[in-house]
Amino acid sequence: MNIIEAKKLVHEFFRRDEEGNIEGIQVALNEVDLQVKAGSFISILGHNGSGKSTLAKHINALLTPTDGTLYVDGKDTSDAGNELAIRQSAGMVFQNPDNQIIASIVEEDVGFGPENMGIPTDEIWERVERSLKSVGMWKYHTHSPNKLSGGQKQRVAIAGVMAMEPKCIILDEPTAMLDPDGRKEVIKVAHELNKKKGVTVILITHYMEEVVDSDYVYVMDKGKVVMEGDPRNIFSRVEELKSHRMDVPQITLLAHELKKSGLDIPDGILTREELMNVLNLG
Amino acid sequence: MSLILDNISYKYSTGTAYEVTALDGVSLEIKDGQFIGIIGHTGSGKSTLIQHLNGLLKATEGTIYYNGQDIYDKDYDLKDLRTQVGMVFQYPEHQLFETTVFEDVKFGPKNQGLDDKEATLRAYEALRSVGFPEDYYDQSPFELSGGQKRRAAIAGVLAMKPAVLILDEPTAGLDPKGRDEILGLISDMHKKMGNTIILVSHSMEDVANYVDRIIVMNDAKVYMDGTPKEVFSRVKDLEEIGLAVPEVTYLMMELKERGWNVDVSATTVEEAKNEILKLKGMNA
Ligand SMILES: Nc1ncnc2c1ncn2[C@@H]1O[C@H](COP(=O)(O)OP(=O)(O)OP(=O)(O)O)[C@@H](O)[C@H]1O
Ligand SMILES: [Mg+2]
Numbered sequence: 210m211n212i213i214e215a216k217k218l219v220h221e222f223f224r225r226d227e228e229g230n231i232e233g234i235q236v237a238l239n240e241v242d243l244q245v246k247a248g249s250f251i252s253i254l255g256h257n258g259s260g261k262s263t264l265a266k267h268i269n270a271l272l273t274p275t276d277g278t279l280y281v282d283g284k285d286t287s288d289a290g291n292e293l294a295i296r297q298s299a300g301m302v303f304q305n306p307d308n309q310i311i312a313s314i315v316e317e318d319v320g321f322g323p324e325n326m327g328i329p330t331d332e333i334w335e336r337v338e339r340s341l342k343s344v345g346m347w348k349y350h351t352h353s354p355n356k357l358s359g360g361q362k363q364r365v366a367i368a369g370v371m372a373m374e375p376k377c378i379i380l381d382e383p384t385a386m387l388d389p390d391g392r393k394e395v396i397k398v399a400h401e402l403n404k405k406k407g408v409t410v411i412l413i414t415h416y417m418e419e420v421v422d423s424d425y426v427y428v429m430d431k432g433k434v435v436m437e438g439d440p441r442n443i444f445s446r447v448e449e450l451k452s453h454r455m456d457v458p459q460i461t462l463l464a465h466e467l468k469k470s471g472l473d474i475p476d477g478i479l480t481r482e483e484l485m486n487v488l489n490l491g
Numbered sequence: 492m493s494l495i496l497d498n499i500s501y502k503y504s505t506g507t508a509y510e511v512t513a514l515d516g517v518s519l520e521i522k523d524g525q526f527i528g529i530i531g532h533t534g535s536g537k538s539t540l541i542q543h544l545n546g547l548l549k550a551t552e553g554t555i556y557y558n559g560q561d562i563y564d565k566d567y568d569l570k571d572l573r574t575q576v577g578m579v580f581q582y583p584e585h586q587l588f589e590t591t592v593f594e595d596v597k598f599g600p601k602n603q604g605l606d607d608k609e610a611t612l613r614a615y616e617a618l619r620s621v622g623f624p625e626d627y628y629d630q631s632p633f634e635l636s637g638g639q640k641r642r643a644a645i646a647g648v649l650a651m652k653p654a655v656l657i658l659d660e661p662t663a664g665l666d667p668k669g670r671d672e673i674l675g676l677i678s679d680m681h682k683k684m685g686n687t688i689i690l691v692s693h694s695m696e697d698v699a700n701y702v703d704r705i706i707v708m709n710d711a712k713v714y715m716d717g718t719p720k721e722v723f724s725r726v727k728d729l730e731e732i733g734l735a736v737p738e739v740t741y742l743m744m745e746l747k748e749r750g751w752n753v754d755v756s757a758t759t760v761e762e763a764k765n766e767i768l769k770l771k772g773m774n775a
Contacts, residue, residue, distance in 0.1 A: 360533070385664045
């Protein structure tokens with residue numbers, strides 16, 4: 210079953226001058242087709258301004274289609290009556306860890322979402338414990354978020370979304386502000402939630418290494434989906450990716466360069482292990 | 492001419508139960524025209540350190556000399572210092588405040604006392620150099636994508652042509668091409684104008700590709716200070732403090748472990764390629 214189904218989804222932003230007259234129209238999503246199978250881990254790549262965050266906001270019903278349709282968990286996002294239900298199905302985590310945490314104690318922050326949903330108190334605490342455990346942050350439940358590292362803050366933000374028990378979580382550049390350790394922590398947690406809890410994950414990122422373990426990758430350019438496939442397929446197309454302002458993981462690039470220099474190496478090498486094996490050094 | 496930090500310490504919330512030592516006896520000399528990378532995990536003191544360099548934070552102990560003058564001197568003009576030492580912050584959205592992108596970028600040069608015409612020219616030049624789309628010059632800075640905001644914030648600082656340019660994670664949130672463009676631009680500018688560049692980064696690859704000196708911060712202190720090759724040869728020490736070396740450097744180490752004679756100090760794709768081609772008996 211598809212948990213997300215976009216058909217020719219269009220979003221236009223209107224630019225207005227001081228008097229409110231429309232000065233220009235920005236087509237941020239241009240007939241986007243997208244199908245995400247429930248329980249899968251997908252990644253979205255694309256240049257700055259290509260429409261990734263706009264798409265994420267549609268999946269979360271923060272924006273509604275100008276044209277075309279989007280169904281999230283079987284619910285039409287253009288129907289205003291579905292807004293709350295959609296937000297419960299699809300939770301969102303943003304880039305800046307400092308703007309997302311509101312409470313002064315970790316567990317209160319995580320309990321905030323379920324509380325707003327009207328969940329009974331006993332169950333809220335069960336959910337808080339379960340979701341903090343699922344991101345490996347339970348031992349900090351009584352701490353102040355201020356003292357946490359960036360990666361830990363992002364894991365708390367993810368727990369906050371998990372506590373609402375969504376079927377799908379959208380991570381919009383969750384690692385952009387993190388150090389290497391923090392980035393690894395967050396990506397690892399996203400994969401664990403996907404594997405162990407069956408949550409559908411949609412990861413938006415500019416770091417190519419972070420998408421190699423996804424089931425499927427979409428690449429956007431100027432509001433359109435221009436490439437899709439599994440990571441090996443996508444990262445085999447080095448020059449095409451570059452034409453969309455993207456890149457490949459460093460090891461993939463090295464393999465590609467070696468191939469260009471005449472070594473017999475297949476396309477789409479993703480890991481050091483794979484490269485060592487094909488280098489055939491004996 | 493240089494920036495000298497003499498035994499700088501800084502404590503947040505001094506005298507309270509929450510007192511935190513963010514810098515602990517840091518001494519550094521930054522010579523004119525160096526291109527420096529600062530790395531370290533979150534909370535290691537990087538951002539606190541750079542905020543001292545343009546006087547935004549005042550050391551609890553120790554002092555700083557800019558071009559020979561003590562910046563904590565009563566008569567020292569900190570406002571002037573801030574126009575010479577330009578800073579791009581980690582969160583660009585906090586740096587944008589005017590009604591349009593163009594006005595925002597013009598603000599710095601105007602503040603430096605340039606007339607409107609000169610400031611306008613500077614703004615055009617800076618926006619063009621960072622590859623900011625022309626259609627958006629009159630857009631509100633708040634209606635931009637993340638990467639567009641980042642470019643606008645960088646342009647705002649470049650427009651002031653600072654003698655020392657400090658960038659805190661300037662490529663966070665930029666697409667891969669944008670990352671190369673911005674770093675390439677900064678590197679070109681560095682070559683042409685010979686200004687001092689201080690780049691705070693979480694990307695070991697970026698640091699390996701561009702800088703000529705790396706300062707590693709850990710636990711409020713300078714933990715290492717050397718060339719990229721020197722620093723990245725200490726893999727175990729770096730991992731211990733939550734950092735890493737570039738992927739290709741790990742590959743070189745693994746090849747060496749398997750008994751292959753490669754130079755493990757290769758830190759860029761180009762260098763790694765040449766090492767492997769040599770192994771294969773091919774000329775690079
Ligand atoms: N509130 C808004 N009003 C008007 N235009 C907007 C608004 N938000 C985004 N846009 C425009 O819509 C387009 C898509 O923006 P979006 O934020 O979806 O890009 P993105 O792919 O997430 O980029 P980034 O990688 O920089 O985060 C851009 O051209 C942007 O300028
Ligand atoms: Mg975005």
